[in-house]
Amino acid sequence: DTAVSQTPKYLVTQMGNDKSIKCEQNLGHDTMYWYKQDSKKFLKIMFSYNNKELIINETVPNRFSPKSPDKAHLNLHINSLELGDSAVYFCASSQFGASGRADTQYFGPGTRLTVL
Amino acid sequence: AQSVTQLGSHVSVSEGALVLLRCNYSSSVPPYLFWYVQYPNQGLQLLLKYTSAATLVKGINGFEAEFKKSETSFHLTKPSAHMSDAAEYFCAVSEAGNQFYFGTGTSLTVIP
Numbered sequence: 076d077t078a079v080s081q082t083p084k085y086l087v088t089q090m091g092n093d094k095s096i097k098c099e100q101n102l103g104h105d106t107m108y109w110y111k112q113d114s115k116k117f118l119k120i121m122f123s124y125n126n127k128e129l130i131i132n133e134t135v136p137n138r139f140s141p142k143s144p145d146k147a148h149l150n151l152h153i154n155s156l157e158l159g160d161s162a163v164y165f166c167a168s169s170q171f172g173a174s175g176r177a178d179t180q181y182f183g184p185g186t187r188l189t190v191l
Numbered sequence: 192a193q194s195v196t197q198l199g200s201h202v203s204v205s206e207g208a209l210v211l212l213r214c215n216y217s218s219s220v221p222p223y224l225f226w227y228v229q230y231p232n233q234g235l236q237l238l239l240k241y242t243s244a245a246t247l248v249k250g251i252n253g254f255e256a257e258f259k260k261s262e263t264s265f266h267l268t269k270p271s272a273h274m275s276d277a278a279e280y281f282c283a284v285s286e287a288g289n290q291f292y293f294g295t296g297t298s299l300t301v302i303p
Contacts, residue, residue, distance in 0.1 A: 079234075108291070116229070116279050116295075116296045116298070117295055117296065118235075118281065118293045118296070120291065120293075123291075131290070165234055165235070167235075169291070172223075174223075174242075174287075175287045175288070176222065176223050176285045176286055176287055177223075177285045177290075177291050178223065178242070178285070179225065179237050179240055180225075180235075180283075180291060181237075182227075182234035182235040182236070183234055184233060184234045185232075185233070185234050
Protein backbone atom coordinates (compact mmCIF):
# COMPACT_ATOMS: atom_id res chain seq x y z
CA ASP A 76 0.00 0.00 0.00
CA THR A 77 1.72 3.19 -1.19
CA ALA A 78 1.95 5.84 1.53
CA VAL A 79 2.52 8.90 -0.68
CA SER A 80 1.75 8.61 -4.36
CA GLN A 81 2.21 11.05 -7.20
CA THR A 82 0.98 11.09 -10.77
CA PRO A 83 2.36 11.24 -13.32
CA LYS A 84 5.87 9.90 -12.77
CA TYR A 85 7.14 11.53 -15.95
CA LEU A 86 5.82 14.62 -17.66
CA VAL A 87 7.23 15.95 -20.93
CA THR A 88 5.65 19.07 -22.34
CA GLN A 89 6.24 22.16 -24.44
CA MET A 90 7.01 25.63 -23.17
CA GLY A 91 3.90 27.67 -22.52
CA ASN A 92 1.67 24.72 -21.66
CA ASP A 93 -0.23 24.27 -18.40
CA LYS A 94 0.15 21.04 -16.46
CA SER A 95 -0.85 19.51 -13.12
CA ILE A 96 0.76 17.02 -10.79
CA LYS A 97 -1.37 15.12 -8.30
CA CYS A 98 -0.40 13.86 -4.87
CA GLU A 99 -2.23 11.66 -2.41
CA GLN A 100 -1.24 10.34 1.00
CA ASN A 101 -2.95 7.58 2.95
CA LEU A 102 -1.05 8.09 6.21
CA GLY A 103 -3.66 10.30 7.85
CA HIS A 104 -1.15 13.16 8.11
CA ASP A 105 -2.30 16.73 8.51
CA THR A 106 0.51 18.45 6.61
CA MET A 107 1.59 18.10 2.99
CA TYR A 108 4.43 19.70 1.05
CA TRP A 109 5.73 20.30 -2.45
CA TYR A 110 9.46 20.35 -3.12
CA LYS A 111 11.45 21.06 -6.24
CA GLN A 112 14.73 19.19 -6.75
CA ASP A 113 17.08 20.59 -9.36
CA SER A 114 19.74 18.82 -11.36
CA LYS A 115 22.27 19.33 -8.54
CA LYS A 116 19.92 17.48 -6.16
CA PHE A 117 19.21 20.64 -4.17
CA LEU A 118 15.79 20.40 -2.49
CA LYS A 119 13.75 23.55 -2.32
CA ILE A 120 10.47 23.71 -0.43
CA MET A 121 7.74 25.37 -2.42
CA PHE A 122 4.54 25.03 -0.42
CA SER A 123 3.22 23.51 2.76
CA TYR A 124 -0.41 22.88 3.65
CA ASN A 125 -1.70 22.05 7.10
CA ASN A 126 -5.28 20.81 7.28
CA LYS A 127 -5.96 22.22 3.82
CA GLU A 128 -4.61 25.66 4.70
CA LEU A 129 -1.50 27.15 3.12
CA ILE A 130 1.14 27.73 5.80
CA ILE A 131 4.37 28.00 3.82
CA ASN A 132 4.61 29.72 0.50
CA GLU A 133 8.22 30.20 -0.41
CA THR A 134 9.29 32.52 -3.16
CA VAL A 135 8.05 30.75 -6.22
CA PRO A 136 6.56 32.25 -9.37
CA ASN A 137 2.81 32.74 -9.15
CA ARG A 138 2.54 30.44 -12.16
CA PHE A 139 2.68 27.69 -9.55
CA SER A 140 -0.56 27.19 -7.67
CA PRO A 141 -1.18 24.47 -5.11
CA LYS A 142 -4.64 23.18 -4.36
CA SER A 143 -5.67 20.99 -1.46
CA PRO A 144 -9.20 19.63 -1.85
CA ASP A 145 -8.86 17.65 1.38
CA LYS A 146 -6.23 16.62 3.91
CA ALA A 147 -5.16 13.63 1.84
CA HIS A 148 -4.56 15.44 -1.44
CA LEU A 149 -2.29 18.27 -2.55
CA ASN A 150 -2.10 19.03 -6.24
CA LEU A 151 0.29 21.36 -8.04
CA HIS A 152 -0.80 23.28 -11.09
CA ILE A 153 1.75 25.04 -13.24
CA ASN A 154 0.80 27.65 -15.83
CA SER A 155 2.84 28.83 -18.80
CA LEU A 156 5.65 26.34 -18.30
CA GLU A 157 9.21 27.57 -18.82
CA LEU A 158 12.46 25.74 -19.53
CA GLY A 159 13.66 26.51 -15.99
CA ASP A 160 10.73 24.60 -14.53
CA SER A 161 12.36 21.33 -15.62
CA ALA A 162 13.12 19.45 -12.42
CA VAL A 163 11.88 16.64 -10.21
CA TYR A 164 8.93 17.60 -8.04
CA PHE A 165 8.34 15.75 -4.80
CA CYS A 166 5.28 15.63 -2.67
CA ALA A 167 5.67 14.81 1.02
CA SER A 168 3.50 14.53 4.10
CA SER A 169 4.05 14.66 7.83
CA GLN A 170 2.16 14.90 11.08
CA PHE A 171 2.46 18.09 13.06
CA GLY A 172 3.66 16.98 16.49
CA ALA A 173 2.53 17.97 19.96
CA SER A 174 5.92 19.63 20.39
CA GLY A 175 4.98 22.14 17.71
CA ARG A 176 7.39 20.67 15.22
CA ALA A 177 6.79 18.63 12.10
CA ASP A 178 7.77 15.01 12.49
CA THR A 179 9.14 12.69 9.81
CA GLN A 180 8.30 13.67 6.27
CA TYR A 181 7.30 10.83 3.96
CA PHE A 182 8.09 11.41 0.31
CA GLY A 183 6.42 10.37 -2.87
CA PRO A 184 8.42 8.86 -5.75
CA GLY A 185 8.69 12.17 -7.57
CA THR A 186 7.51 13.57 -10.90
CA ARG A 187 10.21 14.31 -13.44
CA LEU A 188 9.06 17.33 -15.43
CA THR A 189 10.83 18.11 -18.69
CA VAL A 190 9.93 21.30 -20.52
CA LEU A 191 11.02 21.42 -24.17
CA ALA B 192 16.51 31.31 10.94
CA GLN B 193 17.46 27.71 10.82
CA SER B 194 20.25 26.48 8.59
CA VAL B 195 21.67 23.08 7.86
CA THR B 196 25.21 22.61 6.61
CA GLN B 197 26.48 19.40 5.10
CA LEU B 198 30.24 19.48 4.72
CA GLY B 199 31.37 17.79 1.54
CA SER B 200 29.01 17.57 -1.39
CA HIS B 201 30.83 14.41 -2.54
CA VAL B 202 32.35 11.72 -0.35
CA SER B 203 34.12 8.61 -1.62
CA VAL B 204 34.96 5.61 0.52
CA SER B 205 36.25 2.14 -0.19
CA GLU B 206 33.98 -0.82 0.31
CA GLY B 207 34.34 -1.93 3.93
CA ALA B 208 35.63 1.44 5.13
CA LEU B 209 34.00 3.77 7.63
CA VAL B 210 31.36 6.12 6.30
CA LEU B 211 31.21 9.58 7.92
CA LEU B 212 28.84 12.21 6.58
CA ARG B 213 28.81 15.53 8.40
CA CYS B 214 25.87 17.70 9.32
CA ASN B 215 25.79 20.88 11.41
CA TYR B 216 22.76 22.94 12.20
CA SER B 217 22.10 26.34 13.69
CA SER B 218 19.29 26.68 16.18
CA SER B 219 18.88 28.20 19.60
CA VAL B 220 16.58 25.35 20.57
CA PRO B 221 17.43 21.70 19.88
CA PRO B 222 15.35 20.77 16.88
CA TYR B 223 14.28 17.41 15.57
CA LEU B 224 17.04 16.07 13.34
CA PHE B 225 16.80 13.64 10.45
CA TRP B 226 18.91 11.84 7.90
CA TYR B 227 17.36 10.80 4.62
CA VAL B 228 18.76 8.71 1.77
CA GLN B 229 17.84 9.07 -1.88
CA TYR B 230 18.70 6.29 -4.31
CA PRO B 231 18.81 7.11 -8.03
CA ASN B 232 15.42 7.97 -9.49
CA GLN B 233 13.64 7.51 -6.18
CA GLY B 234 12.13 9.66 -3.48
CA LEU B 235 13.73 10.35 -0.12
CA GLN B 236 13.61 7.64 2.52
CA LEU B 237 14.11 8.15 6.24
CA LEU B 238 17.33 6.61 7.63
CA LEU B 239 16.99 7.79 11.22
CA LYS B 240 15.81 10.66 13.39
CA TYR B 241 16.53 12.37 16.69
CA THR B 242 13.64 13.79 18.69
CA SER B 243 15.23 14.60 22.06
CA ALA B 244 15.54 11.09 23.41
CA ALA B 245 18.82 9.14 23.27
CA THR B 246 21.61 11.14 21.65
CA LEU B 247 22.94 8.13 19.75
CA VAL B 248 20.34 7.12 17.21
CA LYS B 249 20.38 3.89 15.25
CA GLY B 250 18.74 3.68 11.87
CA ILE B 251 18.21 1.31 9.01
CA ASN B 252 20.94 -0.40 7.01
CA GLY B 253 23.50 -0.17 9.83
CA PHE B 254 23.64 3.63 9.96
CA GLU B 255 23.72 5.63 13.15
CA ALA B 256 24.08 9.27 14.12
CA GLU B 257 25.01 11.11 17.28
CA PHE B 258 23.44 14.35 18.39
CA LYS B 259 26.05 16.63 19.97
CA LYS B 260 24.43 19.76 21.34
CA SER B 261 27.74 21.47 22.19
CA GLU B 262 28.90 21.08 18.59
CA THR B 263 25.43 21.54 17.02
CA SER B 264 26.21 18.46 14.96
CA PHE B 265 24.41 15.33 13.86
CA HIS B 266 26.97 13.35 11.87
CA LEU B 267 25.99 10.10 10.16
CA THR B 268 28.24 7.05 10.38
CA LYS B 269 28.38 3.45 9.27
CA PRO B 270 31.26 1.18 10.29
CA SER B 271 31.58 -0.64 6.97
CA ALA B 272 30.43 0.68 3.62
CA HIS B 273 28.60 -1.53 1.14
CA MET B 274 28.26 -0.92 -2.56
CA SER B 275 24.52 -0.58 -2.01
CA ASP B 276 25.12 2.50 0.20
CA ALA B 277 26.00 4.61 -2.84
CA ALA B 278 23.31 7.30 -2.87
CA GLU B 279 22.55 10.91 -2.01
CA TYR B 280 22.21 11.67 1.71
CA PHE B 281 20.33 14.62 3.17
CA CYS B 282 20.39 16.00 6.68
CA ALA B 283 17.25 17.85 7.78
CA VAL B 284 15.96 19.72 10.80
CA SER B 285 12.48 20.49 11.98
CA GLU B 286 11.80 23.37 14.32
CA ALA B 287 8.76 25.10 15.73
CA GLY B 288 6.20 26.39 13.30
CA ASN B 289 6.23 23.44 10.93
CA GLN B 290 9.47 24.59 9.30
CA PHE B 291 11.50 21.78 7.79
CA TYR B 292 14.97 22.52 6.43
CA PHE B 293 17.13 20.26 4.27
CA GLY B 294 20.86 20.42 3.75
CA THR B 295 22.31 20.55 0.27
CA GLY B 296 23.03 16.83 0.22
CA THR B 297 26.13 14.64 0.11
CA SER B 298 26.69 12.19 -2.70
CA LEU B 299 28.32 9.02 -1.39
CA THR B 300 30.39 6.91 -3.77
CA VAL B 301 31.58 3.47 -2.68
CA ILE B 302 34.68 2.20 -4.44
CA PRO B 303 34.97 -1.56 -4.84
